[in-house]
Amino acid sequence: MRKLSLKEQIFVGITLFSMFFGAGNLIFPPLLGAQAGANTIWAFTGFAVSAVGFPILGVAAAARSGGLRTLAERVGKKFSFIFTLVVYLSIGPCLAIPRTASTSFEMAVTPFVSQAGTVVIMRVIYSVIFFGAALILALNPSKLVDKLGKKLAPILLVLIAVIFIGCLLSGIDGTGEINAHYAHMPMAVGFIDGYQTMDAIAALVYGIVLAMNIRSKGIEDTDDVVKTTIKAGYIAAVIFVCVYGALTFIGRAGAADAENGAQVLTSTAFSLFGTAGIAILAVIFVIACLNTCISLICSCSEYFNEIVPKISYKGWVIILAIFSTVVSNAGLNAILKFSVPVLNCIYPIVIVLILLAFLPKSTLSRPYIYPLTVLFAGIVGAVHTFNVPVLSKLFSVMPFYDKGLGWIVPAFIGLALGYVLKKKENA
Numbered sequence: 001m002r003k004l005s006l007k008e009q010i011f012v013g014i015t016l017f018s019m020f021f022g023a024g025n026l027i028f029p030p031l032l033g034a035q036a037g038a039n040t041i042w043a044f045t046g047f048a049v050s051a052v053g054f055p056i057l058g059v060a061a062a063a064r065s066g067g068l069r070t071l072a073e074r075v076g077k078k079f080s081f082i083f084t085l086v087v088y089l090s091i092g093p094c095l096a097i098p099r100t101a102s103t104s105f106e107m108a109v110t111p112f113v114s115q116a117g118t119v120v121i122m123r124v125i126y127s128v129i130f131f132g133a134a135l136i137l138a139l140n141p142s143k144l145v146d147k148l149g150k151k152l153a154p155i156l157l158v159l160i161a162v163i164f165i166g167c168l169l170s171g172i173d174g175t176g177e178i179n180a181h182y183a184h185m186p187m188a189v190g191f192i193d194g195y196q197t198m199d200a201i202a203a204l205v206y207g208i209v210l211a212m213n214i215r216s217k218g219i220e221d222t223d224d225v226v227k228t229t230i231k232a233g234y235i236a237a238v239i240f241v242c243v244y245g246a247l248t249f250i251g252r253a254g255a256a257d258a259e260n261g262a263q264v265l266t267s268t269a270f271s272l273f274g275t276a277g278i279a280i281l282a283v284i285f286v287i288a289c290l291n292t293c294i295s296l297i298c299s300c301s302e303y304f305n306e307i308v309p310k311i312s313y314k315g316w317v318i319i320l321a322i323f324s325t326v327v328s329n330a331g332l333n334a335i336l337k338f339s340v341p342v343l344n345c346i347y348p349i350v351i352v353l354i355l356l357a358f359l360p361k362s363t364l365s366r367p368y369i370y371p372l373t374v375l376f377a378g379i380v381g382a383v384h385t386f387n388v389p390v391l392s393k394l395f396s397v398m399p400f401y402d403k404g405l406g407w408i409v410p411a412f413i414g415l416a417l418g419y420v421l422k423k424k425e426n427a
Contacts, residue, residue: 002218004228012214012228013235015149018156019206020055020236021243022096022292023103023285024197027261029244032193033251034264035179036186043182043190044248051194052240054351056233058203059210061357063229068204071353074370083349084303090342091201092300093320097293098327101130104289105328107262108282127328130286134293135321139314141209141298142216148291156287157243159280163265164246166272167253192403198343201350205299212302297321341385348381348407349374356415369418376414380407 004012029047036043065071068087072080090096105126113119137147182189207229214228251264253271258264269277301316311319352373363369383391384404398406 002220003224004214004217004219008217009228009231010235011145011149012210012217013149013232014153014239015145015213016059016206016210016232017236017239017243018148018153018291019144019210019295020199020202020240020292021153021156021288022100023107023289025051025199025244026247026265026285026288028193028197029247029261030251030264030268031258031261032182032190033248034258036182036190037178039178039182039186040248040252043186043193044245046187046190046192047194048190048241048244049194050191051197051199051244052237054194054354055197055199055203056237056240057358058200058350058354059207059233059236060230061354062204062207063211063226065357067207071204071357074356074364075353075374076371079371079374083346085307086342087201087346087350088205088300088303090346091198091205092296093323093327095340095343096198096202097296097300097320097324100289100293100296101127101324101328104130104285107266107285111266111278111282124329127325130290130293131321131325131328134290134297135317137290137294138297138301138317138321141302141313142212144209144295144298145213145217148294152287152291156284156291157239159284159287160243160246162280163250163269163272163277163284166277167250167268170253170272188400188403192405195347195404198347200354201343201347202296204350204354205303206295208302209295209298293324297324344385344404345378345382348377348411352377352407352411363419366418366421368421369415372414372418372421373411374414376410377407380410 028051029044032043032047033040061071062068065074069080069084072083075083105123109122109126110119113122210229210232211225214225214232219225219228247265250268251261253268258267265281266278269281271277273280297317297320300320301313304316304320305311305313308316353370356370356373359369380395380398380401381404382388383395384401384406395401395406398409400406400408
């Protein structure tokens with residue numbers, strides 16, 4: 001029976017890391033480092049739990065349960081179809097894929113172009129090249145380990161290391177005053193910052209592509225694929241913690257009054273290496289965004305090919321690449337206004353599904369656990385996102401509601417009710 005060598009397993013882990021690691025992952029840790037001051041360690045700990053822990057748990061949950069659709073079917077078949085479709089549309093062509101080009105353009109091209117008219121033309125040219133490259137690389141999803149794990153991801157890690165080492169050698173000590181945002185309950189605030197990376201959602205949809213890459217290495221047994229996937233999650237987690245730690249340290253040398261992590265990275269890179277630092281940062285963003293874009297196109301194309309098989313996988317890759325090229329140049333702000341609230345609504349449900357996946361298999365015989373837990377968490381999450389009149393005021397008494405985590409207690413209530421209702425049926 002074929003087993004991956006340690007080297008092969010490491011590359012699979014690096015591939016998983018690169019699938020997750022996009023622009024959002026680059027931006028949050030530096031801002032935390034710049035603003036948390038003496039509370040950096042506490043804030044970083046909370047961030048690591050949600051930005052590393054939940055995504056890796058998500059990978060394991062997807063592997064254990066057979067993927068997002070199978071896991072969601074434990075709530076109901078209709079729910080599974082609708083929820084899965086919303087997830088793929090939200091993190092795919094309606095938001096995340098177009099945003100990879102828009103964000104990398106702002107970091108890689110805009111700093112070097114001054115005239116507004118030129119920026120518009122350059123954005124069109126850049127998006128065509130960016131999605132053209134993503135299209136070519138996404139046509140063979142089983143080769144992602146060779147493309148991302150062995151080539152692009154190592155370059156990304158080396159460039160981040162260059163800036164990190166530059167900070168170490170410069171002797172810059174950026175520990176300043178604690179920003180009001182991190183003054184109280186820094187661990188909880190850091191946890192919420194990590195929550196906003198939305199990687200837990202991606203964890204549930206990347207499984208099918210990662211499993212395909214593992215099988216391409218000769219691992220056929222389903223249990224072995226699951227075990228290899230979980231091991232890759234452990235490796236990716238170690239890399240994430242190291243990279244996030246480095247980016248947080250880099251942030252300590254940046255501008256504490258910056259509005260976002262991109263500004264922190266820009267100021268640090270420029271102070272260390274001048275224009276060359278901006279160029280290094282540009283390459284980092286392009287590679288990170290391209291890796292995520294390729295992974296999302298592969299995952300979404302596999303899914304849409306399953307529900308609309310008349311269009312081939314390659315056909316869906318082309319459709320998504322063209323659609324994303326258009327959206328990244330026009331109408332993205334309007335789509336963001338719709339997509340971001342949707343993401344905020346589904347994230348509590350995703351977390352609940354991930355955690356429920358680790359309950360003993362015996363709980364599957366209790367049909368109300370999944371539906372009630374998801375229902376209670378989903379309602380509170382939606383009410384908070386859309387600030388529903390009356391209900392928002394009523395729910396505001398729940399712990400952490402103002403932080404967007406008011407769904408936690410209702411989820412536990414739903415879990416308890418689901419368990420009790422089943423016990424009554426057996427009585």
